[in-house]
Amino acid sequence: MNLLLGQNRRYSVLYVVNKPVRGKIREHYPTQIGVWECMDGRTRMESATEMPAGILQSWENGGARFDLRWPHFQTSFMDWYGHARKNGRPCVVLVSWHRSRSNVHLGCKAHRYDDAAAEALARAQVKELWSRFKEDDGKRHLYPIEVCLETDSETMIFQRRKDSATLDVSGLEILSQPEAQKRLQGFYPDVPPCVLDDLLATIIAGNIRHIQKVRSMGRTVEECDHCESIIAVGRGLEWLDKRAFIIGPFDPRFPDMVETAAKIVLENFHKGTVDVAGGAMLLASTPFRECLGRPGREMAGLRASSLLDTAHTVIKERVPDLVPHLRYTIAGTVSNDTRRFLPVDVVRQGQS
Numbered sequence: 001m002n003l004l005l006g007q008n009r010r011y012s013v014l015y016v017v018n019k020p021v022r023g024k025i026r027e028h029y030p031t032q033i034g035v036w037e038c039m040d041g042r043t044r045m046e047s048a049t050e051m052p053a054g055i056l057q058s059w060e061n062g063g064a065r066f067d068l069r070w071p072h073f074q075t076s077f078m079d080w081y082g083h084a085r086k087n088g089r090p091c092v093v094l095v096s097w098h099r100s101r102s103n104v105h106l107g108c109k110a111h112r113y114d115d116a117a118a119e120a121l122a123r124a125q126v127k128e129l130w131s132r133f134k135e136d137d138g139k140r141h142l143y144p145i146e147v148c149l150e151t152d153s154e155t156m157i158f159q160r161r162k163d164s165a166t167l168d169v170s171g172l173e174i175l176s177q178p179e180a181q182k183r184l185q186g187f188y189p190d191v192p193p194c195v196l197d198d199l200l201a202t203i204i205a206g207n208i209r210h211i212q213k214v215r216s217m218g219r220t221v222e223e224c225d226h227c228e229s230i231i232a233v234g235r236g237l238e239w240l241d242k243r244a245f246i247i248g249p250f251d252p253r254f255p256d257m258v259e260t261a262a263k264i265v266l267e268n269f270h271k272g273t274v275d276v277a278g279g280a281m282l283l284a285s286t287p288f289r290e291c292l293g294r295p296g297r298e299m300a301g302l303r304a305s306s307l308l309d310t311a312h313t314v315i316k317e318r319v320p321d322l323v324p325h326l327r328y329t330i331a332g333t334v335s336n337d338t339r340r341f342l343p344v345d346v347v348r349q350g351q352s
């Protein structure tokens with residue numbers, strides 16, 4: 001647990017130190033970027049695009065499944081959208097799905113490894129966002145874009161809304177900036193060039209740097225597999241790395257998502273992709289605004305404890321074989337201002 005808290009401390013220090021960097025990025029590239037992504041630890045877009053903490057706003061759920069009818073999800077999403085609209089900033093939502101080039105069973109378990117189903121859902125979600133986020137005068141502030149993350153190489157592959165055309169970021173690697181701009185504008189003629197230029201300078205440039213690093217590692221197939229031992233539920237969890245599933249609190253099928261994640265962690269122990277001796281961890285987190293003082297922090301702590309209880313009950317009832325492996329259950333709060341995680345309820349469980 002100390003390792004985990006240390007990881008959060010480092011992330012928080014960087015987040016605080018990088019405040020001027022975030023300011024500069026927002027000033028030069030005003031497009032606000034959100035990501036709908038899978039709970040799968042291998043699919044963190046912040047890591048795949050090498051963006052400094054706090055630039056991307058992500059929502060996580062099993063299979064990157066989101067529904068604008070879910071009340072709390074809609075509130076969270078509209079808060080984000082409203083902030084950008086008020087400040088005159090365009091929004092891009094990366095509606096993501098993931099697959100593995102080398103092995104279909106390294107794809108999305110929440111979609112039963114069915115790449116076509118994962119893509120069809122992303123496509124439907126893009127279509128809905130495109131149709132609902134049009135103003136009365138026909139203008140729009142939000143551009144949904146489908147993107148597949150190929151997890152072996154962590155390459156982003158953009159998909160066009162109206163047909164099956166794809167644009168692999170690795171194909172932009174050798175192009176000059178004007179050539180890449182032209183290519184992207186030709187691919188997305190209905191997205192303003194200034195928005196595409198912002199994407200190119202931020203997430204696409206970051207993904208190009210990232211895939212070059214991944215390529216130089218020469219990963220084995222085993223290294224492309226799941227390695228999660230942490231099931232994290234709630235919000236404010238971007239500081240966790242690929243060892244964690246992150247499950248947002250929005251989906252009415254939240255227990256099913258926790259069950260899927262718990263089964264994969266158990267499989268990871270059985271397959272040996274994760275060391276059994278290290279044990280598993282269940283973590284719940286709720287963010288709070290420091291301007292709400294102690295009561296705000298207390299309320300966030302209560303919500304985190306409730307989420308933890310729900311997730312723990314799901315694991316005990318549906319994946320009981322994981323229970324002896326659970327080393328810690330932790331509920332905590334995360335400051336929106338510093339991204340610092342503060343544990344409020346830590347229980348050390350029996351050891352495996």
Ligand SMILES: [Zn+2]
Pocket residue numbers: 038039040062063064098107108109110111
């Ligand atoms: Zn997935």
